[in-house]
Amino acid sequence: MLEVKNLNVSIGDRKILNDFCITVKDGEVAAIMGPNGTGKSTLSYVMSGRPGYTVESGEVLLNGVNLLDFEPNERAAKGLFLAFQYPLEIPGVATMTFLKAALNAQRKYRGEPELSTPELMKKVNAAASKLGIKSDMMKRALNVGFSGGEKKRMDILQMALLEPSFGILDETDSGLDIDALRIVSEGVNSLRDPKRGFLVITHYQRLLDYIVPDTVHVMAGGRIVRTGGKELALELEKSGYAEYLGEEKAA
Amino acid sequence: MSAQIIPSRTPAETTLVESFGAVKASLPGSADVAKLREDNFAAFVEAGLPHRRVEAWHYTDLRTIMREALPLAAAPSPAALEGLKKDVAALPLHGTKLVIVDGAFVPELSDKAPEGVTISSLATVLSSGKPDLLTLLAGQGMGAGDAIVALNAAMMQDGIVIEVAPGAVVAEPLNLIYATASATPVARFSRSLVSVGAKASVAIAESSLGEGGRTGQTNGCLIFSVEDEAKVTHTSLLTGSVAGSIRLETFMVSLGARVKFDSFALISGQGLTRRQIFLRFNGEESESTMRGASLLRGREYADTTLFAEHLAPSCVGREIFKYILDDEAVGVFQGKIHVAPEAQQTDGRMLSKALLLTDGVVMNNKPELEIFADDVACAHGATCGGLSEEQIFYLQARGLPYKEAEALLLEAFAAELVDELEDEKTAETLRGEISSWLAARVVK
Known part of the structure; x- marks a missing residue:
């Protein structure tokens, strides 16, 4: 279970998250929607530990452990996974090398035995074929020269291999055409599990046609201003965010 | 009117003058060679050790750095050579081992030449050699005016002359292994030649055994003369130099037509390393790739200076040099591409990329283009950053x-150049060198 409690975050002297609270139960898919610049990406970065933000107060509890006390890699090993809005290109690092390093670093942190290369290959190949990732991509440098869709699929492949207990999808739909969106969404849906929660961050309803959420939260002014079921997304698609922009100014 | 400045000789220069006077009679070569030595030494004396007012040596002021000239290496004793035997045997190299001890080629420690390859010592060639080889050994004018090249030509004690017959395909690499038999730091001057016949194919790999080339003062010169349609790969491990050592390596390459030439050098170590590359395209449609990686920490220093001359049309030159600088290390890259009027359709690209890991490091980049042809595509670039x-x-x-994330990225940065090597075993060795350098890194 993920519980974010009274999270206050700023960059420099600009307040971004304002007493932000959310709870996502195991097996739940929660969507956060909101206009640009309302702090959605900041939330995902702060949860995963990217430097550059000042956390003034609050907690991010994953299964009762406050992630804010740990380094980004430790948070990952404790079960948090962030699918990036724009996965980075890492020239010179072969994708397979990277996957092995990541998987084994997490296993080592948790005191589990490392995977051998054949074991890893087997896992990777199985996961890759589900996502329609060609084997020659695994030999290339990570994300280098990949299309937007290929990069996203690679991120989802990593999630499938790392088996996190909680996944954050940050604007996963950006830069995707309909076919890529469908493949990526199917990848995510196949990872839905009673023991795994998701936070889907998006500002379009479109993604939620493919990854159907259990709950929808509207974020404005650095906090959740409204919560409802999946029908809330459709309502927002019609009415827009205008009525919440007052919150923005108040923040 | 300006007053002429006559610099006084430094102690190192004085020692070199005395040293040349004392040994010149015993240095190998015919009367013609002796004359050549005299002329080159006179040129060296006139110029003196290179200093910052010599443009090609602007950053590496040898006149100030080289406080003394070490005594010339003596011929290795039979006992010392015997001692090296098992070390050579234990080297995990594939291919033909050719051992150069303190500048002298030692056939007793070396393997036999493979088919299609003739191997001689420089001393033999200088004494009784063929005139065509002597011309090639003079570097065909490459490096003219460089005092260190002139000093090498004057003092060269020995070296190796490798002739690859036209059409010969040498399957396994020829390894030039630099070893030392001297317990104290000495100076060594060696000059070697690899003459590759038309349509031949060969790989040359330079490396050190123990402290060979890593101590004292080394002035080495390796000359490649490559005939039409030949294919050459070359790797050089200039690693592990000890503090206070000075290693000056001149690399001269002249290419015929439709040649493929590929070279990679790895530099690391506590001593000063200066690598100077003279590359000349004499024939049309040749392709050359020159790569290098310098890994420096502490107060280490390495200088790579390159001069590529396009004298024939439609050649492709790629020069890429990478630096990882940590602590207070200093890196130098100077590169000049010269395109002669007749070298139309030249495609020349040069790039220097430096990763600066602390605020205390210094990277000096000086890329230059000198283009006299009007239909060319040439570019140079230099990047520095964290x-x-x-x-x-x-x-x-x-x-x-x-x-671990940092180490992975550093390794990727340096090893990217190695990944392009054709010979997987050589690439593996180089990757190992890079990994062990990174493993020894103290992360603050």
Whole structure:
């Protein structure tokens, strides 16, 4: 279970998250929607530990452990996974090398035995074929020269291999055409599990046609201003965010 | 009117003058060679050790750095050679081992030449050699005016002359292994030639055994003369130099037509390393790739200076040099591409990329283009910067601890050049060198 409690975050002297609270139960898919610049990406970065933000107060509890006390890699090993809005290109690092390093670093942190290369290959190949990732991509440098869709699929492949207990999808739909969106969404849906929660961050309803959420939260002014079921997304698609922009100014 | 400045000789220059006077009679070569030595030494004396007012040596002021000239290496004793035997045998190299001890080629420690290859010592060639080889050994005018090249031509004690017959395909690499038999730091001057016949194919790999080339003062010169349609790969490990040592390596390459030439050098170590590359395209449609990686920490210093001359049309030149600088290390890259009027359709690209890991490091970049033809595509670039924090965070978010993420990115940066090597075993060796350098890195 993920519980974010009274999270206050700023960059420099600009307040971004304002007493932000959310709870996502195991097996739940929660969507956060909101206009640009309302702090959605900041939330995902702060949860995963990217430097550059000042956390003034609050907690991010994953299964009762406050992630804010740990380094980004430790948070990952404790079960948090962030699918990036724009996965980075890492020239010179072969994708397979990277996957092995990541998987084994997490296993080592948790005191589990490392995977051998054949074991890893087997896992990777199985996961890759589900996502329609060609084997020659695994030999290339990570994300280098990949299309937007290929990069996203690679991120989802990593999630499938790392088996996190909680996944954050940050604007996963950006830069995707309909076919890529469908493949990526199917990848995510196949990872839905009673023991795994998701936070889907998006500002379009479109993604939620493919990854159907259990709950929808509207974020404005650095906090959740409204919560409802999946029908809330459709309502927002019609009415827009205008009525919440007052919150923005108040923040 | 300006007053002429007559610099006084430094102690090192004085010792070199005395040293040349004392040994010149015993240095190998015919009367013609002796004359050549005299002329070159006179040129050296006139110029003196290179200093910052000599443009090609602007950053590496040898006149100030080289406080003394070490005594010339003596011929290795039979006992010392015997001692090296098992070390040579234990070297994990594939291919033909050719051993050069303190500048002298030692056939007793070396393997036999493979088919299609003739191997002689420089001394033999200088004494009784063929005139065509002597011309090639003079570097065909490459490096003219460089005092260190002139000093090498004056003092060259020995070296190796490798002739690859036209059409010969040498399957396994020829390894030039630099060893030392001297317990104290000495000076060594060696000059070697690799003459590759038309349509031949060969790989040359330079490396050190123990402290060979890593101590004292080394002035080495390796000359490649490559005939039409030949294919050559070359790797050089200039690693592990000890503090206080000075290693000056001149690399001269002249290419015929439709040649493929590929070279990679790795530099690391506490001593001063200066590598100077003279590359000349004499024939049309040749392709050359020159690569190098310098890994420097502490107060280490390495200088790579390159001069590529396009004298024939439609050649492709790629020069890429990478530096990882940590602590207070200093890197130098100077590169000049010269395109002669007749070298139309030249495609020349030069790039220097430096990763600066602390605020205390210095990288000096001086790229130059000198173009006299009107239909060419030439470019040069130089980048300096730190590791990307974004990339580090991405790797961390997948579970890699900060230090491991950083190490992975550093390794990728340096090893990217190695990945392009054709010979997988050589690439593996070089990757191992890079990994062990990174493993020894103290992360603050």
